[in-house]
Amino acid sequence: MHERSARDWIWVGLLGCLQLLPIFAIFLNSVAVDWAGTILPDGYTLAHVQNILKDPRFLQSIQNSLIVGFGSLLVTPFIVVPAILVAHCYFPTLDKYLAALVILPYAVPGIVLALGLLRIYSGNYGIVLNGSPWILIFGYMPLAAPLYYVPIKNNLRALRVTELFEAGRLLGASDALILWRVVLPCVRQGLIIGLVMNFTLAISDFVYANLLVGGHFPTLQIFMGVLNGGSGRKLSVLITTYFVVIFVATAIVVWVTSRRSEA
Incomplete structure (x- = not known):
């Protein structure tokens, strides 16, 4: 019973991570210096955030x-x-x-x-x-x-x-x-x-x-x-x-x- 409950929570966690993945990708793009041809950005900066806040x-x-x-x-x-x-x-x-x-x-x-x-x-x-x-x-x-x-x-x-x-x-x-x-x-x-x-x-x-x-x-x-x-x-x-x-x-x-x- 406990094994089934743990397995259910694992599936729920995986589904939650899958749904949050696009949001996380958008966040990375908002702080990326350059992001093309790689899995992760080449660097990170808050310049875009500062510009939009101004x-x-x-x-x-x-x-x-x-x-x-x-x-x-x-x-x-x-x-x-x-x-x-x-x-x-x-x-x-x-x-x-x-x-x-x-x-x-x-x-x-x-x-x-x-x-x-x-x-x-x-x-x-x-x-x-x-x-x-x-x-x-x-x-x-x-x-x-x-x-x-x-x-x-x-x-x-x-x-x-x-x-x-x-x-x-x-x-x-x-x-x-x-x-x-x-x-x-x-x-x-x-x-x-x-x-x-x-x-x-x-x-x-x-x-x-x-x-x-x-x-x-x-x-x-x-x-x-x-x-x-x-x-x-x-x-x-x-x-x-x-x-x-x-x-x-x-x-x-x-x-x-x-x-x-x-x-």
């Missing part, structure tokens, strides 16, 4: 991406998650329509959705958000809905929600308290998955950011597009920074959510 567009793009990413986390879950819980617990007959509704944005081309958002928030309906991070935050909301719906619904299907509500009502608890103290902690894993995927979507998107805000609010992906035709070393530094930001922000989201659920 570019004011670099820090501005990271700041803008974090604003959009965490802004989406502050808005989207408070609208999408209650809708999923209410549909599952109170309106199960309408839940199938919600399932079709959340995947609808992926059935429509992104360019069509972006043009629709531009028309809605260009002042024709009294709302002007074009060129601001708010249009990205609201634009990512329908795209992030399936990222919450699928994992949370998988957790909810394993619960006997009707019996939980009946038991809670017998003890004098309100439905809101039952949802907050019983149901929501039971779907914690699905919620964490949705939060992480939501943040990753918001910080890694290029199409929406380029079409909706462009140079008015340049994000990390837009800055990557600017450097795409230039130095490959600088682009490698930027991609490495992107992975670091994703890892750190994801760790923070998971830690905060876990502490909140334990409390």
Whole structure:
């Protein structure tokens, strides 16, 4: 039994190393003096890192991406998650329509959705958000809905929600308290998955950011597009920074959510 467990961990470790290998190669390219025709670079330097750090567009793009990413986390879950819980617990007959509704944005081309958002928030309906991070935050909301719906619904299907509500009502608890103290902690894993995927979507998107805000609010992906035709070393530094930001922000989201659920 222990031999099988050790063998499984070895395979998991090998798979993890295989997935991290491209990221490690990009990092090596970002600090390489010259890398052509050899397995490892001929030398290492931090000159490319220093050059990219001196570019004011670099820090501005990271700041803008974090604003959009965490802004989406502050808005989207408070609208999408209650809708999923209410549909599952109170309106199960309408839940199938919600399932079709959340995947609808992926059935429509992104360019069509972006043009629709531009028309809605260009002042024709009294709302002007074009060129601001708010249009990205609201634009990512329908795209992030399936990222919450699928994992949370998988957790909810394993619960006997009707019996939980009946038991809670017998003890004098309100439905809101039952949802907050019983149901929501039971779907914690699905919620964490949705939060992480939501943040990753918001910080890694290029199409929406380029079409909706462009140079008015340049994000990390837009800055990557600017450097795409230039130095490959600088682009490698930027991609490495992107992975670091994703890892750190994801760790923070998971830690905060876990502490909140334990409390």
